Amino acid sequence: MSLRHRLVAALTALATAATGALVAVSLTAPPAAAATYSAYVMGYFKESPDQSGDSYALHLAVSSDGLDWMPLNQNNPVVTPTAGTQGLRDPYILRKQDGTFVALATDLTGRVFNQDNQYIHVWDSTNLTSFTGYRRVKLHSMATHSWAPEAFWVPSRNQYAVIYSANNGTRDVLMVNYTTDFVNMGTPQVFFDPGFNVLDGDVLVDGSTFYLSYKNLNDNRLYVARSTTGASNSFTTISSGLRQGDAIEAPVLVRSNTSSTVWLWGDSFAPANAVVYGWQTTNVDGNSWSVMNQRAFTPPINAKHVTITPITSAERDALVDRWGAPEWNRLKSYNFPGRYVRHAGNVARIDPFPMDPTADQQWRIVPGLADPAGVSFESVNFPGRYLRHYAYNLRLDPNDGTSAFRADATFYPTAGLADSSWTSFRSYNFPDRYIRHYEYALRIDVLGSGSSTTAKQDATFDITY
Structure with missing residues (x-):
């Protein structure tokens, strides 16, 4: 959205996001439909330094270019868990093969991380203007957590892979469960174990290549690994460690739909520091990532552990109509x-x-x-x-x-x-x-x-x- 458009929107109280040409495809997008996407939706929870801005619920924002974000519902929640801890962290929005959505999230509230929880929150949604079918689903029976659940479609299995962070008794690894309906979650197995502690896996499906971004807990840096099958234990790390700030986590990979640009987003590790950092490249395999100046992008206020999914202009308009544009700048x-x-x-x-x-x-x-x-x-x-x-x-x-x-x-x-x-x-x-x-x-x-x-x-x- 241009600055002129923003100003007109503010003066007329009719702020809406303008349609842009630059869009992104992530793991959630069926390749055949990717060309129809002309906007993005972001999901997140919120934290602020003195905790007055904390919100452990699902928030949404939209963008026309994947860089400038407009929070919806005045940056208030659109849905809040009612079971388990009655709070969430690390939300993830997946566009399923039928074009509808499923939202996943860690069943955890606040900043207490020593809780073992084998369950995650799940919602269904037709177009993110409402959320139905709320449930908690069990992923495993281990005495450990189920953090940062994400999902992607695996054509060879005709199933969705749900990956998440857990401790398998030896170290922190990425686990996976396979499902067709996000109700029956199958048997857990190790998805990625490089021999050291890892956290926060995110998979970008790019044609027949699968890129996994993750956090190395030993050096607090983000890395990217590659696989030609997306199968468990098939990924090889191809990047050097990336970090901005003292430490970083929650990587998210997004590819532009109209160019070869790929963005990698990450959060500040500090619980009270809701800062989003970015890198970009035109060749993920080339291990050549450039730091993005914060002048180039603006996340929503206090957004933590973001998820980004491509949407159509009609879906974006429906989201703005349903939840409303900000009454402030x-x-x-x-x-x-x-x-x-x-x-x-x-x-x-x-x-x-x-x-x-x-x-x-x-x-x-x-x-x-x-x-x-x-x-x-x-x-x-x-x-x-x-x-x-x-x-x-x-x-x-x-x-x-x-x-x-x-x-x-x-x-x-x-x-x-x-x-x-x-x-x-x-x-x-x-x-x-x-x-x-x-x-x-x-x-x-x-x-x-x-x-x-x-x-x-x-x-x-x-x-x-």
Whole structure:
């Protein structure tokens, strides 16, 4: 979605995701149907640093390009488990061979990981606008967990493989059960055991090749393995270890439907740090992965252990119609793309994500208080308070109804000074000044064609969710 489209959506309260040409095919997509996909759906649960943003339920987001994500249902759950621990982690959405969906998830709530659980949550869904047939299914009888269940179709068996993380009594391995209906789960067996502890397996089916991404628990890095059959114990590791941050987990492989690009997504390992990292390559077998700048993608707020599945434009529209688009936006910094505009102690600044309270970074972009051709930024968690400049510094103040306040709180969106596909904001009553950050605090400064590259970058933002 272009920034212009986002702004129009925010001003008209009709935010929807635009259809894009770049789509992805993952293991969930029947190859014959792949060409019809023009969007994506993401599933996830949520965690935040102080736990105030935690949500151990299934959340959904949609994207037209697999990079910029729009959370649905105001980033609230669409379904919550009612049995077992009554919470979930590590959701996974699979498009089945008949075109409908099944959702799987770890039966675990909170941040306590010493619970042995032989069951996983399962739902059926026609098009992800509703979820039926909720059940817990048993995968094994071992004294261990059943973490991060995922699934893929195995043509040679005419069955689905459900893989998950467990300890087989020797080490942490990936197990597999084969099923046709996600009710009768068959006999568990070891799927991948490279001789060291592993976690979080994800399989990308690419024609007749099966790529398995996984976490090596010994070095806290992500790896990719390859198989020509997808059978148990048939994978050979073909990549070097990948890591961003202190440690990483929850790999997800997604292939573009219109190019040779493959994305690999992973989560920060820290439970309170809901940061998604990305790599991309045009040759998975070539072991040449490049780190993706966070400027290139924006996951939903507090999203953890994501699952990404291709969908059609009609399915995307149905999801937005059913669950609704956000009534708020976020502003991402251009030159510090891991930071977002927020208020803290009524001071406007850019701070690193994740942050609490979550709503400090959420804004209702409304028609300008002084001129509806411009915009004003109303706080989500302090309605009636707006970003305004005072002595050139931006702060969050209540609308006192004066013309001076309305003028101070109104800004004109323009093409980004550092990147025309992004946005800069010019002051209504000081038209030679723009919102920019300086030492992370927001202010309005005089900027023009002769301004430094750094100053222009400081004044450039992405209107996102």
